[in-house]
Amino acid sequence: MDSTLEIDKFLEPLAIDAQILSGLSCEMASTFAKLSAESTDMFLPTPISDSILAPEVSAGKGGSDGGRGEGNALFLGECNKQVGSGRELHKTWKDPGLTFLSGGTNLRVGFIELQHKLVIGDFGVPSVSRKLNRLLEHSWPIVDSLKNENSTSLFSWIGNRIAHVVRKGCDAFSLSPDQELPLGVTFSFPMQQTSLSEAKLMAMGKGFAITSDLDLGGHLTTGYEKHKSADMPGIKIAAIANDSVSTLVSFIYQFPAKTHQKAVMGVIVGTGCNATIPLKLSSLHESKRPASINVLPGQDVAAAKIAVNTEWSINGSAPPLRKFGLINKWDEELDKAGEIPGFQPLEYMTAGRYLGELGRIMFLDYYATVLKQSTEKLPGKFRQKFGLTTTFLSHYHHNSPNGSMADQLNNEFPAEHPEFEWTKSLETVLFKIAVAIQKRAAGIIAASTVGLLMCAEEIPKPGTVGKKGVTELVVGYTGGCIQHFQDYLADTQAYLDKILSLEFGGEAPIRVVLHPCHDGGITGAGVLVPAALASRRT
Numbered sequence: 001m002d003s004t005l006e007i008d009k010f011l012e013p014l015a016i017d018a019q020i021l022s023g024l025s026c027e028m029a030s031t032f033a034k035l036s037a038e039s040t041d042m043f044l045p046t047p048i049s050d051s052i053l054a055p056e057v058s059a060g061k062g063g064s065d066g067g068r069g070e071g072n073a074l075f076l077g078e079c080n081k082q083v084g085s086g087r088e089l090h091k092t093w094k095d096p097g098l099t100f101l102s103g104g105t106n107l108r109v110g111f112i113e114l115q116h117k118l119v120i121g122d123f124g125v126p127s128v129s130r131k132l133n134r135l136l137e138h139s140w141p142i143v144d145s146l147k148n149e150n151s152t153s154l155f156s157w158i159g160n161r162i163a164h165v166v167r168k169g170c171d172a173f174s175l176s177p178d179q180e181l182p183l184g185v186t187f188s189f190p191m192q193q194t195s196l197s198e199a200k201l202m203a204m205g206k207g208f209a210i211t212s213d214l215d216l217g218g219h220l221t222t223g224y225e226k227h228k229s230a231d232m233p234g235i236k237i238a239a240i241a242n243d244s245v246s247t248l249v250s251f252i253y254q255f256p257a258k259t260h261q262k263a264v265m266g267v268i269v270g271t272g273c274n275a276t277i278p279l280k281l282s283s284l285h286e287s288k289r290p291a292s293i294n295v296l297p298g299q300d301v302a303a304a305k306i307a308v309n310t311e312w313s314i315n316g317s318a319p320p321l322r323k324f325g326l327i328n329k330w331d332e333e334l335d336k337a338g339e340i341p342g343f344q345p346l347e348y349m350t351a352g353r354y355l356g357e358l359g360r361i362m363f364l365d366y367y368a369t370v371l372k373q374s375t376e377k378l379p380g381k382f383r384q385k386f387g388l389t390t391t392f393l394s395h396y397h398h399n400s401p402n403g404s405m406a407d408q409l410n411n412e413f414p415a416e417h418p419e420f421e422w423t424k425s426l427e428t429v430l431f432k433i434a435v436a437i438q439k440r441a442a443g444i445i446a447a448s449t450v451g452l453l454m455c456a457e458e459i460p461k462p463g464t465v466g467k468k469g470v471t472e473l474v475v476g477y478t479g480g481c482i483q484h485f486q487d488y489l490a491d492t493q494a495y496l497d498k499i500l501s502l503e504f505g506g507e508a509p510i511r512v513v514l515h516p517c518h519d520g521g522i523t524g525a526g527v528l529v530p531a532a533l534a535s536r537r538t
Contacts (some may be wrong), residue, residue, distance in 0.1 A: 010366055013328035014436040016443040018498040020324050025499050026446070027320035027435055028451025035316045036283050036308070036455065042316045045288045046245055047196045048307040050094075053252055059410060096168065098235065099520040099529070101186040101243065101519075105271045107158060108207050109165040110137030111173075112184070112526025129362060130254055132523055136168045151214055157447040159223025176453055177231050182238035182533060184525030186246040188272065190311050194290070196532045199240040215238060239528035242309045245275040246491065247526025249307070251476030251517040253527045261264040261472045261513075264458050269445060269488070270479030273313045273351040274289075277456050278305035312448060313347035321345060326444065330362050338386065346448070347417050350441040352481035356390035363388070363431050379413040387413075393434045394485040405431060445482070446495035449475060450503075453512065462504050476517030489514065 036043040043506045083292050101108045115131040140161055146154055162183075190202040192213075199216045217237035217423055224235050239251065248266030256261045265277045281289050290306065321327050327345060334348050334357060335341050360382065364375050381387045392412055395402050403410050409422045409430070455458045458473055482488045493514050500508040 003428075005488065006370055007366070007432050010370055011436045013330070014327075016326070018502055019158060021447040021495055022324075022499050022502040024320055024324050024326075024447040025450040025454070025503070027323060028317070028448050031317060031320050032200070032310070032312070032452055032455040033283065035310075036279060037285050039316050040288075041190065041202060042311045043288070044190065044192060044242075044311060045284055045290055046193055046241065046307045046309060047290055048241070048249065048528070049244065050278070050305050052528075053249070053305075053307065062170060066487050076078060083463050088480045098169065098181050099184040099186070099522055099526040101188075101525065106139050106141055107161055108139045108522050109162050111135040111165075111169055112523060112529075114527065114530065117391070132250075132254060132526070134457060134519070134523065135524075136165055136172060136449075136523070138165055138168075149206045150218060153172075155219040155223035156226055158220065159224075159225070160227040161221070162224050162235070163227035163229075163232065166235070167227065170232055175233050176421035177233050179233055180236040181233045181274065182529050183220070184238055184527075184529040184532075185216070185220065185237045185240045186521040186525040187240065188243040188274075188521065189269075189351070190309070190314075191216065191240070191242060192260045193240065196239050196241075196528065197237050213233065228477035239525060239532040241277070241525060242274070244268050244276040244520040245307050245309050246528070247476055247478055247517055247520030248276040248278075248524070249527050250520035250524035251348060251515075254523075255476065255515065257474070259302075260469060261474050262458075262470045263475045263476065263515075264453065264456070264518065265449070265475045267445070267475055267477045267482075267514075268479045268521075269350060269351060269441075269477065271481075272352045273347045273445070273479075273481075275310050275312050275449070275452060276307055277452055279308045279456055280305055280492065283455075284308070310452065312452070313344045314347055314350070314372055315342055317448070318345045321349070321444070326440070327331050330358060330365065333361055334358050336428075346444065350444055350481075352390045352479070352485070354390070355437055355441065355485065356393050357386050358387045359393050359430070359433050360386075362437075363430055366433075377417040379416050379420075382413045390481065391483065393430075394481070396431060396434055397486065398431075432436050435486055438488050439491055441485075442488050442491035443495050445501060446492050447497035449492075449496065449512065450499050459500075459503075459510060459512075473510060473512045474515050475512060476520060477514050478517050478520050 032043070042187045087207075099110060104244045112135070113133040113135060115133070139162070146157055149157075166175070166181065169181075171175075175181065185199075187199070187201070191199040192202065193199045197217065199478045201216050217240060220237065221235060227235070242264050246267055251266050252263045257263055265275060280287060281301065318327070326349070331345070331349060334354060335345060338348070348358070364378070364383070367373050367378065368375050375383060392408070396405060396408055398405065400408065404412075405427045406422060406424075409427060413422075415421050450459065453473060484490065496512045496514070500510070500512065
């Protein structure tokens with residue numbers, strides 16, 4: 001058989017098309033609705049309601065701004081000044097606040113300064129501009145040895161890094177040791193929350209050994225206290241959010257929505273994969289509804305929405321993937337070799353921690369079963385678990401800035417066995433594997449996104465009228481995998497368009513558009529801090 005036909009046939013288990021994805025999106029919609037109503041480890045509620053996501057209404061500014069401006073709840077000081085024939089209102093959080101992000105790969109700590117400007121024009125039409133400054137930000141890799149530590153050791157290391165940045169802040173901002181420093185926390189793991197400042201971690205995944213529930217704020221405070229000096233302020237946990245929740249908050253705060261647009265959702269496809277979307281309280285099981293939330297003036301509590309951390313990659317989303325035959329033997333091999341088999345099947349198929357390893361497993365299988373060669377001939381690094389990284393596969397293509405595919409392979413995996421060399425055919429096989437993995441991942445993310453928007457009733461049912469004036473639903477995305485892995489981002493957008501076209505029989509009344517929200521995890525925590533502090537004063 002021709003080598004091209006061989007690899008194409010080999011890759012058939014990863015094949016997807018628009019028809020499959022259209023069906024998958026509808027199945028995901030019904031699955032998500034069920035999980036929202038029944039699951040205890042997915043579709044986790046947060047205390048972040050409409051009054052925080054759209055606080056300009058509660059602040060008495062019923063004007064436009066797409067329903068996403070900021071009011072007094074988000075800022076601590078204001079001043080007015082005349083600008084031409086209009087009026088300009090400035091609101092600035094007086095002192096930069098401390099913010100912290102821990103993901104599966106890196107820890108980042110820094111200060112955030114928020115600025116807000118509302119200009120009332122000649123005809124009373126308001127326009128809003130927002131500025132967010134990141135100050136003294138530092139980043140550290142979270143090495144595997146730290147992931148394997150117990151909670152005391154891990155949070156002591158985190159506390160030491162927070163203390164390092166606070167020391168810099170003391171010098172730069174003359175922070176008083178007598179005044180506690182409010183801290184906004186983004187943690188890229190599942191958690192349960194009863195208030196904005198409290199959270200209990202659930203099983204962490206992403207290679208971390210910590211599995212038991214623990215008090216996140218308490219561990220962070222204890223870790224910091226071990227390393228702060230007497231002339232440094234203490235910290236007070238003001239706001240805690242999952243990374244996808246923070247991404248949504250940051251996106252709504254910063255996205256310059258036009259009248260036909262609505263910022264509806266935040267998606268992360270980086271080391272892991274997750275999404276957050278506002279859902280009606282009535283869609284959640286009673287046990288998951290917060291005891292109390294702030295609502296907008298005149299709003300019925302049942303119709304109020306809160307930001308929900310879907311944790312859509314956990315195993316509750318597996319049945320639709322299995323129904324459409326998207327989980328194959330390579331996925332199952334990857335799953336069984338993981339830290340918690342069966343825990344996050346969607347993440348194993350879409351996220352950066354796993355796609356390189358999936359490609360390695362597939363290449364070994366092709367080399368052994370199709371080419372009938374011993375895998376012992378392959379370079380030792382390539383035979384090691386996670387030896388082929390997602391980063392390598394991301395840039396492995398003909399026009400890569402890292403050089404030709406041959407150079408990339410020979411530099412990363414030099415031949416060791418006398419009977420092995422990286423031939424043109426093998427170069428092509430690995431490239432086609434990478435592209436097939438990426439296309440399937442993009443399709444799953446697109447279908448899951450449409451399904452979640454259907455679940456949230458943001459996409460109208462065929463034959464019905466959507467929300468007046470809104471023709472674009474904008475999804476904020478972040479994460480290195482969707483940005484850099486082959487054509488992941490472009491293919492996800494293309495699949496979104498194809499799914500909606502099929503759903504509506506050609507001309508869809510609404511479009512789902514991906515828009516960057518980079519660094520939303522760390523900036524979202526900064527946005528939440530003044531909102532949390534203001535809510536405690538009222």
